[in-house]
Amino acid sequence: MNYVNKPKEREQFTEQFDRFYTTFARVYDVVVKLMPFWKRWLNATLPHIQGQRVLEISFGTGYLMMQLAKQYEVYGLDYNERFVTMLREKLAQTGLSANVRQGNVEAMPYEDGYFDTIVNTMAFTAYPNGEKAMSEMHRVLKKNGRIVMVDVDYPSDLNRMGVLITKAWIAGGDIVRDMEPLFKQFEFEYTDEEIGGFGSVHLYITKKC
Numbered sequence: 001m002n003y004v005n006k007p008k009e010r011e012q013f014t015e016q017f018d019r020f021y022t023t024f025a026r027v028y029d030v031v032v033k034l035m036p037f038w039k040r041w042l043n044a045t046l047p048h049i050q051g052q053r054v055l056e057i058s059f060g061t062g063y064l065m066m067q068l069a070k071q072y073e074v075y076g077l078d079y080n081e082r083f084v085t086m087l088r089e090k091l092a093q094t095g096l097s098a099n100v101r102q103g104n105v106e107a108m109p110y111e112d113g114y115f116d117t118i119v120n121t122m123a124f125t126a127y128p129n130g131e132k133a134m135s136e137m138h139r140v141l142k143k144n145g146r147i148v149m150v151d152v153d154y155p156s157d158l159n160r161m162g163v164l165i166t167k168a169w170i171a172g173g174d175i176v177r178d179m180e181p182l183f184k185q186f187e188f189e190y191t192d193e194e195i196g197g198f199g200s201v202h203l204y205i206t207k208k209c
């Protein structure tokens with residue numbers, strides 16, 4: 001299976017994606033609302049959240065954050081300023097509250113061992129330095145805390161459609177990785193369940209040991 005190497009110019013990679021999101025933030029918001037399968041993948045995280053203090057990294061349009069804010073002490077961090085503004089507007093309109101800020105997963109503005117659960121959907125493949133991102137997630141999680149992650153990887157049975165979909169993500173610029181070595185490097189216990197896209201969309205539940 002072909003996985004993607006880290007881009008050489010990491011900052012450039014992040015800035016390029018960021019410009020794309022800034023241009024298409026409103027379109028993306030509508031697309032998420034119109035795509036039942038996308039919402040299904042995101043909602044698959046909800047039953048696995050544990051504890052009260054929850055961080056969503058890279059919340060994008062804020063579809064999940066708006067649900068999390070109803071139940072948890074919720075924090076959100078995203079690199080894109082426009083997504084941050086959009087989410088603040090949505091929260092203000094509904095009277096919900098959440099601690100929302102702009103920032104980079106590779107240097108998060110939170111104390112060590114602060115969160116019970118981290119939620120991260122369709123975003124890890126946008127991080128140029130997976131090791132740094134995972135190390136930061138590990139740092140801000142409490143012992144026995146969880147990362148509940150949805151992202152793209154090859155289907156385990158290598159069915160043709162699933163492989164094609166995974167390759168399409170790679171062709172679009174995403175950094176599809178084998179997550180197992182990364183989880184192992186940080187000594188996470190984890191499960192990996194295929195939840196859609198012909199096995200190309202994976203739900204990972206990890207526990208910090």
Ligand SMILES: C[S@@+](CC[C@H](N)C(=O)[O-])C[C@H]1O[C@@H](n2cnc3c(N)ncnc32)[C@H](O)[C@@H]1O
Nearest residue numbers: 058059060078079080103104105121122123126
């Ligand atoms: C494909 S979108 C996913 C958004 C949302 N989680 C979803 O599932 O619809 C990727 C998100 O990652 C964010 N992102 C990219 N690089 C980031 C970084 N280095 N730190 C934090 N967020 C980042 C983008 O701004 C964008 O919101």
